[in-house]
Amino acid sequence: MPAIELTNVSKVYGNHKNKFTALNNINLTVELGEFVAIVGPSGSGKTTLLNIMGCMDSPTRGECKIMDRSTTGLKDSQLIHIRNRVVSFIFQHYALLNNYSVYDNVTLPFAERKMSKHEKKEKAKQYLSKLGIEDLFHKKVKNLSGGQKQRVAIARALASEAEIIFADEPTGALDSTNADKLMEILCNLNNEGKTIIVITHDSHVASYANRKLFMKDGSITFDEPLIVQKEA
Numbered sequence: 001m002p003a004i005e006l007t008n009v010s011k012v013y014g015n016h017k018n019k020f021t022a023l024n025n026i027n028l029t030v031e032l033g034e035f036v037a038i039v040g041p042s043g044s045g046k047t048t049l050l051n052i053m054g055c056m057d058s059p060t061r062g063e064c065k066i067m068d069r070s071t072t073g074l075k076d077s078q079l080i081h082i083r084n085r086v087v088s089f090i091f092q093h094y095a096l097l098n099n100y101s102v103y104d105n106v107t108l109p110f111a112e113r114k115m116s117k118h119e120k121k122e123k124a125k126q127y128l129s130k131l132g133i134e135d136l137f138h139k140k141v142k143n144l145s146g147g148q149k150q151r152v153a154i155a156r157a158l159a160s161e162a163e164i165i166f167a168d169e170p171t172g173a174l175d176s177t178n179a180d181k182l183m184e185i186l187c188n189l190n191n192e193g194k195t196i197i198v199i200t201h202d203s204h205v206a207s208y209a210n211r212k213l214f215m216k217d218g219s220i221t222f223d224e225p226l227i228v229q230k231e232a
């Protein structure tokens with residue numbers, strides 16, 4: 001089953017006097033389990049595309065399907081459900097609650113689930129230890145380094161148990177060592193079956209993905225597929 005399917009998707013911003021076409025008739029299928037990097041110059045439409053795929057915005061024309069389900073005409077509550085449970089997001093500037101603890105941030109996706117306090121704590125510990133930061137459990141986010149904050153953001157994405165993880169410039173605020181560590185974490189999650197879609201300006205970051213989409217002026221100009229090396 002495709003994770004994402006876009007058919008003739010366009011996005012036009014502004015009104016009739018001042019229109020700007022940010023996406024121009026995009027057709028794209030991302031299968032479950034793929035690791036895709038979207039690259040392209042500033043203003044080429046990468047974030048607009050990600051926002052539509054993640055149900056944070058709707059197309060002006062065309063259709064977006066997530067896990068085989070069209071998002072056209074869905075009620076706000078249904079879109080919220082998709083954003084909470086089917087997809088998750090990692091952002092360049094983390095989008096964490098700075099004055100709250102790591103535990104509070106990681107357990108945010110549990111808010112609407114029937115779980116005991118004990119269960120929440122155990123699950124949070126499990127995800128934090130997966131990312132090697134279980135010792136940060138009680139720390140306030142504002143006291144963490146950039147690399148630590150981004151790991152907390154990934155732990156929160158895992159806590160949502162979403163199949164699809166979108167990451168918009170996730171290494172943009174990290175040094176190269178932490179950027180590599182972060183991309184290795186995303187590779188491991190992809191190896192475990194998560195579908196990962198990353199926006200990046202950085203070709204080294206994009207090299208971790210096994211498919212690269214190049215964007216220019218609202219179109220996908222090149223789609224570099226996974227090259228499967230056959231054993232001799």
Ligand SMILES: Nc1ncnc2c1ncn2[C@@H]1O[C@H](COP(=O)(O)OP(=O)(O)OP(=O)(O)O)[C@@H](O)[C@H]1O
Pocket residue numbers: 013014020021022040041042043044045046047048049
């Ligand atoms: N709300 C909006 N209203 C009008 N124009 C917008 C809006 N959001 C984005 N745009 C325009 O749409 C185009 C695509 O923007 P988008 O943010 O998707 O590009 P991007 O490739 O992600 O850029 P960057 O790499 O700089 O983040 C840009 O020209 C931008 O100015």
